[in-house]
Amino acid sequence: MKKDYTYAVARIRSRELSLLSRQDIDNLINSKSYDDCLQYLYDKGFGTEEQETDVSALLSCEREKIWSLMAELTDDLSPFDVFRYSDDFHNLKVSVKAVTRDVNPFGMLMQNGTVSGEKIYDAIKAHSYKDLPDHLQQTAQQAMTTLLQTGDGQLCDVIIDTACLKAIYKKASETNSDVIKLYAELTVASADIKTAVRCEKTGKSLDFILDALAPCNSVNITLLAKAAAKSLDDIFNYLSTTSYASAVDALKASPSAFEKWCDDKLIDSIKPQKSEPFTIGPLAAYIIARENEIKAVRLILSAKLNDLDSNAVNERLRDMYV
C-alpha cells in the first residue's frame, strides 16, 4: 500500500518557515564577528540550550535534529537511506584505516548513518563482515584486503567512494520518489565528473578511471573515462553533449564552482516540492535544504573565523530553498 505522508508534509511545511532564507544568509555574512553570527544562529534556533560555540559541534547538532525530526515523522527511515549512506561509508573508511593503523577512530565517526559508526568499527576490527549491513559487507572486505595487501590508502578510498555512489544509486532506484532519484542522479554524476577531472590532472590510467566511476543515467562513464584518459578538453567536449553542458563553464572555473552549480541545480529542481502535499518528496526536499543550509553556515562561520573576504564567501554560497 502506498504510504501516506500527509501529516509529515504538513509538519514539514511549518518547519520550512524556520529554514534560513537568502536574507538570513546576507545578515550572517554582514555580521561583525563570529560571535555575532553564532548569536544570530541561536536566535534562529540553531544548536541546543548549551549554545555550542564550536562549528563542528553546532552543525553536527543540526544534522542530528534533521534525523530526529524524520524519525518522529515516519516510522520507516529506509526511504531516506540515500542521504545516510555517505555517513556509513565515511565511517567504513575511518574504521578500515583506524584498524590497520591501530588508532582510535571515535572522534572521527559520523552519527547519522543507517548503522552506528561504533558497530562498523567493531565489525571491521573483528573481521566479522557479516555483522555489517548488506550494502557495506562486500566493500568492507574488499577495502580491508586492499589496504592490508597494498598499503595504498588512495585505492582503498576509491573503492569505498565508488561503492558508496553505487549504493546510493541502487537505493534511489528502489524508491518511487522523483526527488530522491534526482538527488542520487546528481550526486553520482557530479562525483563522476569531479573524479574524471581529478584523474585527468593526476594522469591516471583508463582502467583506474573506469573503476573509480559509478554508473548513472545522465553520464556515460565509458565515454567520460576515455575522455579523462586523454585531456581536460575531451572531458569538456563530452560533457557538452550531455545534460551537464551548462556546467562546463563552472567546471573550467574551479571544482568549487562546479560543486556550486550542482547544488544550485539540485535546489532548483526540488523547489516544486513546496506545493506537493502528499508524497515523500517534500521530506526529501527538506533534508536536502537543511544540508544545503548547514553547508552555507559552515562556509560563513569558517570565513568569519579566518577573516575571509565576504565576496569570496558570496561566490561560493549556494541558492537557498526558501
Added chain:
Amino acid sequence: MDNLGIFFGLLGAALATFLAGTGSAIGVGRAGVAASGVLAEDPSKFGKVLIFQLLPATQGIYGLLVAFLILSNIGVLGGDPNISVTKGLLYLAASLPIAFAGLFSAIYQGNCSVAGIGTISKRPDQFGKTILLPAMVETYAILALLVSMLAVFNIPGLNL
C-alpha cells in the same frame, strides 16, 4: 414484491447518505491529518485549519438532506408508504447526483484542503485567498444537490 417501490426509494436514500457521507469522511479525515501536522508545530493556527477541515463535511450533510426528503416522500417517516415501483426507481435515480458527486467532490475537496492547510501553515496572511480554492469544489456538490432536490420534490406530482 408489493413493496418494491419502497425498497428502491430506500435504496436511493441509503446511497445518498452512504456515498456522500463516505466522501466527506475521507475528505475530512485527510484534512484532519494535515491539520494535526500543522498544529503539532503551531497550535495558534487551530481556527484556520479547522475551517479547512470542515469544508469537505458539507457533502455528507447534502446526502443526509436528500435522504431525509426521499424517506419523507415515500412515507417511511409517516403517511402512506405505498408507492409504485416506477416512483421508487425515480427516487433512486434522483439520489444518484448527490450520491456520486458528493462522494468524489468531498474526496477532492479534502485533497484541496490538505494543500490549503500546507499553504496557510507558511502564509497565514493568505487565508482568504487559499480558502477559496477548496470552496470552488463545493460548486459541483451544490449543483448535484440542486438536481437531486428538484427531482425529489417533483416526483410526487408525476402521474405514474
